[in-house]
Amino acid sequence: MSLTVIIIAITVVVSIAAFNNGRLMHQYILNPYTVHRRNEWWRLLTSGFLHGDFGHLFFNMFSLYLFGEGVEAYFRQIFGNKADFFYILLYLLGIIVANLPDTFTKKNNSGYNALGASGGVASVVFAFIMFQPTAKMGFIPLPPIIPAWIFGILYLLYSRYMAQKQYDNIGHTAHMWGALWGVVFLILTYPPIVQHFIQTIADSFR
Structure with a gap:
């Protein structure tokens, strides 16, 4: 069983349990005021295993399933027997960094x-x-027709814009910082990814 599936299973179980348990939700949700007043810093991580409703839960876990196992496969190629460690580090620190x-x-x-x-x-x-970077991606409900690297740029610009305008209750700031962490993490742990990224895009124009 892949780590992605294990993470999904744990998140689904914890999220559903919290739907019907207000005390559990209150204890582990991210509340910055409580974090600073009571030093409950674990909330930066535990809040990543909670969701507001089934729609929120499904969208996040479906997205993780679509891309997670592919990233795991790449990690096994470049990190060998340390792949699981680096994948967990990427994901869990992504939650924390996004909440900071x-x-x-x-x-x-x-x-x-x-x-x-x-x-x-x-x-x-x-x-x-x-x-x-040249894989096809898209914004739901549109079909995946945009090169991934362009999708990434548009996603970051959109998240930054929405975070500034605050039109809704979605954590666009967390989306943006989590995305940036994914890039930074790979550059730090596997520097050749920069050349691979640039060369792959360059080759697509030939």
Whole structure:
């Protein structure tokens, strides 16, 4: 069984349990005010295993399933027997890094809460883009017709715009930072990915 499937299974079980258990949700959701006042820093990670509803849960886990096993396969090629360790590190730190900005900017807002695996999922998706920058991707419900590297740029621009406008209750800041972490993580752990990324894009224009 792949790590991706294991992560999905754990997240689904914890999320569904929290749907019917307000105490569980309250204890592990990200609340920056509580994090700073009570030093409950674990919330930066545990909130990534909670979701607001079944739709939120399905979208995140479906996205993780689509790209996660592909990234695992690449990690096995470049990291060998350390692949599982690096994959877990990518995903879990993606959740934490994505939660850091709001944890500090919202620290005086006792009513602000955040949850969801979006940061970790975005880090995996963007790691996939680094490996396959010319693969076709798309924005739901549109078909996948955009080269992955262009999709990545549009995704970051959209997330930044929506984070500034705050039109909805979606954590666009977490999406953006989780995505950037996926890129940074690969560059730090496997520097040849930069040349691979650039060369693959260049070859697509020939």
